Amino acid sequence: MNTDTVKAANAENEPDWLVDDPQHGDDEDAVQASAQPWRVLIVDDDVDVHVVTKFALSQASFEGRRLSFLHAYTGEEALTLLRSTQDIAVVLLDVIMETQDAGLQVARQIREDLHNSAVRIILRTGQPGQALEHRIIIDYDINDFWCKTDLTTRKLFTTVISSLRTYASLRDAERQVSDLAAALEHCIELPPHPAR
Numbered sequence: 001m002n003t004d005t006v007k008a009a010n011a012e013n014e015p016d017w018l019v020d021d022p023q024h025g026d027d028e029d030a031v032q033a034s035a036q037p038w039r040v041l042i043v044d045d046d047v048d049v050h051v052v053t054k055f056a057l058s059q060a061s062f063e064g065r066r067l068s069f070l071h072a073y074t075g076e077e078a079l080t081l082l083r084s085t086q087d088i089a090v091v092l093l094d095v096i097m098e099t100q101d102a103g104l105q106v107a108r109q110i111r112e113d114l115h116n117s118a119v120r121i122i123l124r125t126g127q128p129g130q131a132l133e134h135r136i137i138i139d140y141d142i143n144d145f146w147c148k149t150d151l152t153t154r155k156l157f158t159t160v161i162s163s164l165r166t167y168a169s170l171r172d173a174e175r176q177v178s179d180l181a182a183a184l185e186h187c188i189e190l191p192p193h194p195a196r
Contacts, residue, residue, distance in 0.1 A: 039089055075106040104123075143166070
């Protein structure tokens, strides 16, 4: 069996929403390869969750950019990465790690201590009855909440892509505000035109 036949056979078994559009030209592939990837931080004390999550999203892309994965196994590791890496777009955050509410405390610190309102926080828990979902979303300023057993590959893909879309929109809005502020400051600093 030649290489093209093997690739075609493998492609038939892959769900089409996880595979790049096969009609991309070489130029578009080159642009995608050079584009800065979206950073996704996986925070979970279970190594298997990291492996499965990365595998499920390994072929995903949004706006021509692939996903790049960072890994933390405790809340403290997550916060250290978030402090040192400014462009994390999505955090997939386990609730129970070194303590029963470690993930919730990380979510609170992301918003209150790090003042990061752009990163999208998706809480995941293996204990569905542990807390009321609506109270967590309201009290901790997170963007989504899932029980791990309910978060299928398709739902994970959809959740992450919609989160990236929101993150990209927020970053665009921040840049526009910054550009307008800079333009306004420049106008204020300009000397008045002399009267003619």
